[in-house]
Amino acid sequence: MSYLCVALGGALGSVLRYFLSVVIPKSSGIAAGFPWPTFVVNVLGCLCIGIFSGLFLKCGSLSPNLKLFLVTGFCGGFTTFSTFANENLALLQSGKIGMFAVYALASFVLGVAACAAGLYLMGLNR
Template sequence: MKQLLLVFIGGGIGSSLRYLVGSYFVNNTSAIPYGTLLVNIVGSFIIGILLGELLKNHALSSTLLLLLATGFCGGFTTFSAFAFENFELLKTGNYIAFLGYTLGSILLGILAIGAGVWVSKLAV
């Protein structure tokens, strides 16, 4: 039950923060949904830091991983919004924005994880 509560709390905080970030970018005139892109890249970076810390010295407890990785990052990042926004771009025929958003999200997400691992190795 404790594990479920940790995921619930982290997910609630992450989802609320995702909503706030998305709301900030709602009036954006660009076809690319920058709010979702930003939360997915930042979430990937945070996961990278957590992974780096775990690999570096196994200092993260399973409790902290549940709260931050599964809960917070799981609530903060969103694949369903990413898929929906891509569907909308395709439906409206905005193929350039679709390609930029899809490729940018995937490549930047992977790079953000790598950057997070790298940053965690620098920290003492």
């Protein structure tokens, strides 16, 4: 049952990630080449995992399968570290050192902040 929960959550997260990559506009002008879809998805995924983690910390009686579905499956399928790493490499290879630095640093800082915000929204201050 646990594998099914992870698989279903992962499928849902992956489909939502793909949908957002289609509807979030690509950058143009001064921000041409900035990978907005992956950036937005990863920050949203950090917020979700903070909220879900907070939920399970507050409500210890929730099903372990629900945690596998939401945290391992959905968040794992929704966020994408491999795409993030590949986009950073592409920015470096194309000589966009400044954009690489902004993308990598902003992703890290906002990702951690979003995760903390999720815990805070659940009433937890760890």
